[in-house]
Amino acid sequence: MTGNITQQLKIVNLLNNHIVEVNITQSYNQTLVIVFSPICRLVGNPVCLDPEFSNKFFCSLQQANLVPYTTSVTKCGSTSCSSDQSLDPATCSCAYPYTGRMTFRAPSFADPSDNATFQLLETSFWKGLALLPGAVFLSDVHFSSEEYLNVRVRLFPSTGTSFNLSEQIRIGSEISNQTYKAPPIFGPYYFIADPYAPFAGGSGKSQMSKGAMAGTAVACGLLMFVLIYVAIFALLQKKRTTQSSGLGNPFASWGAAQKDSGGAPQLKGARFFSFDELKNCTKNFSEDHEIGSGGYGKVYKGTIADGTSVAIKRAEYGSKQGAVEFKTEIELLSRVHHRNLVSLIGFCYEQGEQMLVYEYVSNGTLRENLQARGIYLDWKKRLRIALGSARGLAYLHELADPPIIHRDVKSTNILLDDNLKAKVADFGLSKLVADTEKGHVSTQVKGTLGYLDPEYYMTQQLSEKSDVYSFGVVMLELLSARLPISKGTYIVREFRVAIDPNDHDYYGLQGIIDPAIHDAAKSTGFRRFVQLAMECVEEAASRRPTMGSVVKEIETMIHNEGLSSSASSVIDFEHAGPYIGTGGVTGSNSSSSGSGRISEQLSHPERRH
Template identity: 35%
Template sequence: MGFRHKANMRPMLQVFMLVTCCLCLELTCAIDTLRVSQSIRDSEVLVSNGQNFKLGFFSPVNSNQRYVGIMYNIPVPTVIWVANRDKPLNDSTGKVEMSEDGNLVILDGQEEVLWSSNLSWSVANCSAHLLDTGNLVLQDNLSGMILWESFQHASDSLIQRMKIMTDLRTNEKNILTSWRSPSDPALGSFTASIELLELPQLVVWNGSDPYWRSGPHNGQIFIGISHMDAYLYQNGVDMVNDNPGTAYLTFTYFNASVLTYFVLNVSGIIQQKLWSDGKRDWEVTWWSIESECDVYSKCGPYGSCNAKAVPMCTCLPGFEPKNVDEWNAANWISGCTRKTSLQCETNNSIGKMGKQDGFLRLKTVKLPDHAKWFPALEAHCGSQCLNNCSCIAYAYYSGIGCMQWTDSLIDVQKFSGGGGDLYIRLAHVELDNKKDQTTIIATTIVLGFIMITICTYFLLNWYRGSKQKCWRLLTRSRGTDPGYSKESLPKDYVNGVKLEEVPFFKFEMLSKATGNFDSAFKLGQGGFGPVYKGKLPSGQEIAVKRLAGSSNQGLQEFKNEVELISKLQHRNLVRLLGCCVESEEIMLVYEYMPNRSLDAYLFDKQKLLDWKTRVVIIEGICRGLVYLHRDSRLRIIHRDLKASNILLDEELNPKISDFGLARIFGGKQDQANTTRVVGTFGYMAPEYALEGRFSEKSDVYSFGVLLLEIVSGRRNTSFYNDEQAQSLVAYAWKLWNEESMINLMDPLIFDPQMEPKILRYANVGLLCVQEVAQDRPSISTILSMLSSEIVDLPHPEQPAFIVHQRSSEASPSKFSANDITVTIVEGR
């Protein structure tokens, strides 16, 4: 009986196993699909069949609210679509469900609908599928018809085979909309859409105002993007405009196995990100705004922007500033106006015939907005424009054809490569002026060469006299006799700097180079005096620092610069080209830094510095300090390290500048005292500000403050009268103790994958600003910490918080919140 019982059970067991396997197989195949009345809860996900994408709940960085989104199925959380952007859940009780009427819905813990696909009609037999393209679709199971898809309701990201489109016939648009902030996916202020006013182009809007545009598409590339001829073509970016009133943008990367997508970030910049398997992180390979010139209409109507020029805005040839005062103050919004009326306008107004207008060719420019297409051959495009008095410019571009402009020429930009040639219409007299100017320039060059040859003798005589005067100036405050000889100078001075090796410039040359020190060439103002941009006859661009007559600083700082920086050679130190001591004038001449100072980039959010660039800047400053403290033949303490004293070259490499307050340490000396405390509030080490003691660790403290500013994107002085903290250092320390250092990060550079590295840099910053100087690491140790050669970082001790005294009994001090160098004299 027992044997027969077991035999009878075997078929039942086989049936049970078969049913179980089928159920398991169905569940396995259904992980990318939700059917009617099925749902996923907060901890569950749908995963596409090829494992590329997943749908589930997530919380943005620095937020506890829950959203439902489509993400790349990779270790780094990367959300490319969000359903409930404006209605988050406050807890983890939500679920995504396929409702009986065929809609996909998000429900909270009380079964209330927070979001719905909102089909216009009810479908009984419907299911939701997450495709391996990243597209979430609702499909009628009977007909196979797609009823709704996430690709047609874009968030902030454009992935492969997705379309950003505009259809004027049906009044439909699919646009990108930025997040409100890195921690809030709600609808932000920036949108990207296809605009179909004459020639289709991609435009980023800030509210209702254009913020950036791509220029028209010629069938292969957008002609308004510099140096993108091969790049966009290889990336498969395509604008399709088959039907009138309809256009869409899509892309397909040439390597299908590589993950890449475009995103409109919270700052209104479109970035392309590409996944690096080696780094296990996203790399930004392209961004729409590389300089201020990429911002729409930076220089106003009839203005042209050149990111490599100073000033960046100029009027188009034949035009002049509409408001000269605003233009000189670098407010270019009002743009330019025509100098001379066109011939056809004059004929219409007074009935007289004049010489015919002509065209001036501008090469490699971003063509203006509002182009109109005309059916004309290239040979006839110009004549057609000339016959129309309303036409003020034309261009011909292969793949597009003849374009003409009848409105203001706006959003013109000078490119170093790419773009197109623009022919602007000018009155005949303006064209004659251009020819006359060419003749004048050629004549001036010839005469100038002759004059330089004739004046060489006089220049040599001046050079000798200038040296003698400068020697007397530099030695006067040392207590030496004006009738000194070189041998009477201290030995370390003679060995350290020989003034004969410092080039001298004539005052007249520097005056001409700076337009007679015109305010239009002024780069900034410091304690020493104003700084001007200039151009030598050789074409070399320079920065001229001129001692202000009212300055309490200057003479000592001038001597410091000549003694110190003239002998320092390092890629992260600004180079002193020479000096001028003539006609009671004292000036220093430096190499020109086209991107000016770090503070302009760091605290001006229009000039966005991404995290990788900030790392280059931080490590460059650190290497410059290592050279000053350890590697140069003179051990130098800078004493005024701050963001405004870090200059950036054309590639945004940092160079430490302004050595007017620096001091030399000799031999085994590692500390000194002074009764003249100089520097900038917020950057001065406590032992230096309060007791006059300075050392290498004083520079380390300043570097720590600067490091925290770079990480946070905030000035140390931005906490003035702030209830949270009295300074950035105090705020960082508060966050450290609360274990919430993530809140210190600049939201514009936040990236979850980079979070550990950014926190490491903030940790190093706090180690640099510790109250006791001996606790601070040396600058060479800091470099090892930043590069992770030292893996485990120590915990910082409490920093000192130095607050400016306000009472009438406080010691005399000079203070400014604008990074002006100050001198403090206090009794000890």
């Protein structure tokens, strides 16, 4: 490299090439090596094997001596804020920012100190999210070991000192659903929000006198001493009881094998399978019995001793579920029994294995069949699938004790059996709502992109209405046979923009709905189904219906379509009412006449949290 080298050039990355000789000119040495040392990277080239160069800076993986970018607030002077507030660079006043970490997975630059680049990002934030000019603070800019760019982001309210709930929902929705677009130079991103301070306990702190604080401290100390004594005594008693109860209990070492597992699962109906039992019924987990695979592991079809066909979900050693999640799925599936929920027959937890044994569901996932890889689904079949799925979720929300929030409702977690009866599956992320007065659970955001409730994403407060939002997205999939996010478009936004009440034929959706159900678009039931789906995906949870209401609405549509409980193909409607017909844990498909496919979701291919 010769001639004039611009001062903007700070890193020359020539890793793992075939460079055999280096001739450092004076201009190169002065411009790059001295001023921006060390920046040239030649690791992995033959020249670095030469003793003359092996100890040089360019033959080591040192990072460039660059100062990461941080938004400047020096113009605001020395104003100080409370611990849970920050200085707004736009107004020089203290406020509660909306904060989080943004990770860019493929930035097209390698300099974390370039002011112009990050000022471009700041501008895109306040313009794209309709904030005040400059109401963005970027900090903690760095590249990870995977070459991902991490940026700490603070967004400040345009009025007042904090965002209200609707503003939070709007911003969270635009970021989480990729409506906000970062400058192309930054590439694709994902964003993890922090709990918003005013909704996470607020900033108000009670004032106590020093005497009261001292008295409280002494009392707490005495109470803590008593509690520790009682806890130690109880643990010793429990240990003696466990030792005297024998070693026949298969859960005796559950807590010892996995940290924070919380003890053996509380089972109601599911049974324990030994590793040898499952090994035998799958012929040593042979490829002939393999029916699915994904990020979690592999799924095998087997036949247990009583002749029941089962799907055995086996975790791989490198990608096992956490003990808590594994135990949660066992406990939840073993105690909920409904015809529209996948039945858990048992599990295996020995010899380092984590396996779940489900009833075998032969016709795959709803997504598989909507994507033209399975059974043709006409409008009436889709209504039945929607009703069955809604009934399963309504049972979890309203009849389970305590209520259960699924937290990962999506088309790959809805399975279809031989009769196209819908069954909701995969409870690994589910949460119990034990505090019925509170009505929500504060929890880390988990789920699948495209189905996430924007209010849950913003506040980290999970409720039954979060499942309602996700189910609304599934309803839109039933209408369009499209993925929730595809080619930069979001299905909820596409429907919201396209709907035209004045279009009496297609409701404005002719270009969106699945051609397979075009004829149904002119029916009254179709229009009401679309309206119900859009009610489910309202951004504010308070404006969404309950799952029980959704069930009743779809039942009315079914009735208006002329379907009745006596129709031979409508297995779901043998009984009246939305939740009747719960059954025990049985394998519903004991023959091998099915298609031989099992749901991809049994292997968790899309879970990321």
